Amino acid sequence: MKILRNRNQYPSLPGWHSHQSLFQKNRDRKTRFRKGIQLGIMILVILFGIYSLVQCFTRIADSGETTSESAGTTPLDEEIWKNDKQVAQQLLKEIPLINLKETTFQVTRQDATLRFDTSIDPSLQDYMLGKLDRKNSRHIALVALDPSSGEIIMMAGYDKSDPDSNTCLDNTYPAASIFKIITAAAAVEQKNLESNSKLKFNGNQHTLYKTQLKERKNRYTNYTTFQEAFAKSINPVFGKLGALSLEKDQLSACAEAFGFNSEINFELPLQASRFNITDTPYHRAEIASGFNRQTTLSAVHAALLPAIIVNQGQQVEPTIVQRITDGSGQLLYENRPGPMRQVITPRTSRVVYDLMEATVRYGTAKKAFKGFQKDPVLSKCNLGGKTGSIYNKKHDLRYDWFVGFADLKNGDKKMAIAVVVAHEEFIGTRAAAYARMAIKKYYTAFFKSG
Numbered sequence: 001m002k003i004l005r006n007r008n009q010y011p012s013l014p015g016w017h018s019h020q021s022l023f024q025k026n027r028d029r030k031t032r033f034r035k036g037i038q039l040g041i042m043i044l045v046i047l048f049g050i051y052s053l054v055q056c057f058t059r060i061a062d063s064g065e066t067t068s069e070s071a072g073t074t075p076l077d078e079e080i081w082k083n084d085k086q087v088a089q090q091l092l093k094e095i096p097l098i099n100l101k102e103t104t105f106q107v108t109r110q111d112a113t114l115r116f117d118t119s120i121d122p123s124l125q126d127y128m129l130g131k132l133d134r135k136n137s138r139h140i141a142l143v144a145l146d147p148s149s150g151e152i153i154m155m156a157g158y159d160k161s162d163p164d165s166n167t168c169l170d171n172t173y174p175a176a177s178i179f180k181i182i183t184a185a186a187a188v189e190q191k192n193l194e195s196n197s198k199l200k201f202n203g204n205q206h207t208l209y210k211t212q213l214k215e216r217k218n219r220y221t222n223y224t225t226f227q228e229a230f231a232k233s234i235n236p237v238f239g240k241l242g243a244l245s246l247e248k249d250q251l252s253a254c255a256e257a258f259g260f261n262s263e264i265n266f267e268l269p270l271q272a273s274r275f276n277i278t279d280t281p282y283h284r285a286e287i288a289s290g291f292n293r294q295t296t297l298s299a300v301h302a303a304l305l306p307a308i309i310v311n312q313g314q315q316v317e318p319t320i321v322q323r324i325t326d327g328s329g330q331l332l333y334e335n336r337p338g339p340m341r342q343v344i345t346p347r348t349s350r351v352v353y354d355l356m357e358a359t360v361r362y363g364t365a366k367k368a369f370k371g372f373q374k375d376p377v378l379s380k381c382n383l384g385g386k387t388g389s390i391y392n393k394k395h396d397l398r399y400d401w402f403v404g405f406a407d408l409k410n411g412d413k414k415m416a417i418a419v420v421v422a423h424e425e426f427i428g429t430r431a432a433a434y435a436r437m438a439i440k441k442y443y444t445a446f447f448k449s450g
Contacts, residue, residue, distance in 0.1 A: 084333075085265050085266060085267050085319075085335075087332070087333055088267040088321055088324065088333045088335075089267060089268065089269060091114060091324050091332060091333060092116075092267060092268060092321070095107065095116075096164065096165065096166040096169075096268075097118070097155065097166065097267075097268060097320055097321075098155055098156065098157055098165075098166040098167070098168060099125070099129060099155075099156050099157070100118060100120050100122070100125060100155075101122060101125075101126060102122055103117065103118055103119075103120055103121075103122055104116065104117050104118070105118075112326065112327060113326070113327040114324060114325070114326060114327075114332075115324065115325045115326075115327075116321060116324055117321070117322045117323045117324075117325075118320055118321055118322060119146075119151035119152055119153060119319065119320055119321075119322055120152070120153060120154065120155065120320065121153040121154060121442070121445075123441075123445060124144070124153060124154050124438065124441055124442050124445070125154050125155075125156050127437075127441050128142055128154060128156050128434070128437065128438055128441070129156050131429070131434065131437055132156075132158050132429075133421075133428035133429040134158055134160070135428065136423055136424055136425075136426045136427065136428030136429075137158065137160070137421050137422060137423060137424065137428055137429075138159075138160045138161070138397060138422045138423075138424050139157070139158065139159055139160070139167050139170070139420070139421070139422040140157050140158040140167065140419075140420075140421050140422070140434075141156075141157040141167040141168045141170065141173075141298075141299035141418075141419070141420050142154055142155070142156045142157060142168070142299070142417075142418075142419050142434060142438065143155055143168050143299045143300050143302070143303040143417070143418045143419075144303065144415055144416065144417040144418075144438055144442070145303050145304075145307060145318060145415075145416050145417075146414065146415070146416075147306075147307035147310050147311050147316070147405070147414045147415070147416045148311070148316070148412070148414060149316065149319075149337055150307075150316035150317050150318045150319050150337060151319055151320070151322075152300075152303075152318055152319065152320040153415075153442070154417075154438065155168050155300075155320060156168075157299075166268070167299070168298065168299040168300055169268060169269070169270055169271075169298055169299075169300060170298055170299075171270070171271045171272065171273050171274065171296060171297060171298040171301070172296050173296055173297060173298065173299070173302075173399055173401075173420050173422075174292070174293045174294075174295065174296055174390050174392075174399055175273075175290055175295040175296060175297050175302075175388065175401075176290045176388030176389055176390040176399060176401055177233045177235075177289070177290040177386065177387065177388035177389070177390075177401070178290065178302065178305065178386045178387070178388040178401050178403050179255075179287070179288075179289075179290040179295055179388075180230060180233065180238050180288075180289065180290055180386060180388075181258075181305050181306075181309070181352060181356075181386055181403070182251075182254050182255050182258050182260075182305075183238050183241055183242060183246070183251065183254075183288040183289070184226075184230055184238075184351075184352050184355055185254055185258075185344050185348050185349075185352055186246055186250055186251050186253075186254035187226075187241050187245065187246065188344075188347070188348040188351045188352065189254070189344060189345065189348050190245075190246060190247075190250045191241075191245055191246070193226050193351070194226065194351060195225065195226055195227040195351055195354045195355060195358075196225050196226070196227065197225065197226040198223065198224075198225060199223075199224055199225065199226060199229055199237050199240075200217065200221050200222060200223050200224070201221070201222055201224070201229075201234060201236040201237050201240065202214075202216065202218070202220055202221055202222065202236070203220075203236055204236075205232060205233075205234045205235065205236070206233070206234075206235055207235060207236070208235045208236060208239045208285060208286065208289055208291045210282055212235075212236040212239065212240075213236070213239055213240055213243045213244065213281065213282065213285050215240070215244060224237065226355070227354065227355055227358045228358070228363075230355040230356075230358065230359065230363070230386075231355065231358035231359045231361070231362060231363025231364070232363050232364060233363070233364050233386075233387065233388075235289040235291055236289075238285075238288050238289035238290075239285035239286070239288060239289045239291065240285070241288055242284040242285045242286075242287055242288025242289065243281040243282065243284050243285040243288070244281070246284075246288065248277055248278070248279055248284060251277060251284065251287065251288060252275070252277050254344075255275045255277075256275070257343045257344070258304075258305060258308065258315075258343060259273065259301055259304060259315070260272070260273045260274070260275035260295075260297070261273070261274065261275050264300070264301060264304075264317070264318065265317050266300065266317070266318050266319070266320075267319060267320055267321045267335075268320070270298060270300060270301070271298075273296060273297035273298060273301045274294070274295065274296045274297075275287075275295050276294060276295075290388055290390075291390075293390065293392070293393065299418045299419070299420050300318055300418075302401070302403050302418035302420065303318070303403065303416050303417060303418035304318060304416070305403050305416075305418075306356065306384065306385070306386075306403050306404050306405040306416040306417070306418075307405070307416035308343050308344070308349065309349050309352050309353050309356060309384070309405065310349075310353065310384075310405040310407055310414055310416060311340065311349070312346040312349050312350075313342055313343055313344040313345055313346050313348060313349040314340035314341065314342055314343065315340060315341045315343050316337060316338075316340050316341075317337070317338060319335045319337070321333065321335060322334070322335055323335070353384060355384075356384030356385055356386055356404065356405070357382060357383065357384040359384065359385050359386055359387065359404075360372070360383045360384055360385050360404070363387075364387040365385045365386075365387050365402065365404070365432045367432075368402075368430060368432030368433050368435070368436055369383060369385075369432070369436055372436070375440070377440050377443050377444050377447065378406075378436075378439065378440055378443070380408060380409055380410070380443070380447075381406040381407060381408055381409060381439070381443060382405075382406070382407040382408075382409060383404065383405070383406055383407075383439070384404055384405050384407075385402055385403060385404025385405070385432065385435065386401075386402070386403055386404065387400075387401060387402050387431070387432055388400075388401035388402075389401065392422075396424065396425075397422045397423065397424065398422070398423045398427065399420060399421070399422055399423075400420065400421045400422075400423055400427075400430055400431045401418075401419070401420050401431055402417075402418070402419045402430075402431035402432040402434070402435045403416075403417065403418045403419075404416075404417055404435055405417070406439045406442075406443065408443070413443070413446055415439060415442055415443075417435050417438060417439065419431040419432075419434045419435050419438075421434070
């Protein structure tokens, strides 16, 4: 007998497809739940990490303020903090460190005493301060350093409108022709130029017209060497290197390797020197020859350029503070020179070294260093440099540069120096003349002490 079933009493069981769909939904739900837990844990870990970093940086910043105001209570015990130049900047707030009379000085803040030991050579600095031509200059900045350690031995200057400012930190001075050091280095590395490489140009040596950037040869064409073009600062030669030979990226990479567009790690706030280049051939020519006002740098940065050349292409960080201690003698900061950074190859530095020597021997610095080969002090050194000059936009200031080096022929004593002067209506003491005085004074004292 056939039995009929009531469908309402016995509902039908799900089929295979329905069962698989239900199973898949349950599995997806569990997977999403598990991933949600994992994501939540990850977010918590990230938030905890961010919180820890914020606390760490807050502690470092607070420690600098505490040290400046209350000796003996600073938490700066970790060795890495004691060598942190940002900590030194906190402790040096509102202390320009220019025109120091002594190597060591003390500052009292809220009954707490901080002692600063610097690398300054007081006798050199005092001597050069006495030589400053304040009558004809609106700004003067002089920086000298030991290329092997980066220690600044002179940081002196003058600002007619703000006597308390540190003119050596101003990053707005037009680089002018001292940028030819970077262009020359790029040409050696990218185009394998040597000191005696033959080059040619048309027109005046110190102009830069678009017609001078054409690669042509006629009866008006002048022939020169790479060394002579650098020593005499021949603009069209370097303009052609920038417009026709070097790629934009090649020149830009070399400028950045020399420190442009990057903040320099220093115990005092030092804004980045400015460099910008476009694809326009004439603009590249202006940049490469220094025939512009947009490429700017500070005197501290400028002193690093010859230091790199005399250091076989390596750069050290500049430093002026050796250590900072509180009233109880606790060490708050101590400079420890880090490893040198290779900027250019040793071969490139040797070629540029030769170009800079030629500038002093028979180039644009010849007059300022006249007779140095017979000088009882200067004749004992290899001397090199690069000059540069350009008017400001208003044409009421003429910026005058000299950057260079002195390298003892029989010994390891070296000096890198940068001088920039903003002359007003009349040209007073030139930058190269200041450099000669400083080099001679420095080595005279060295020979006497030895």
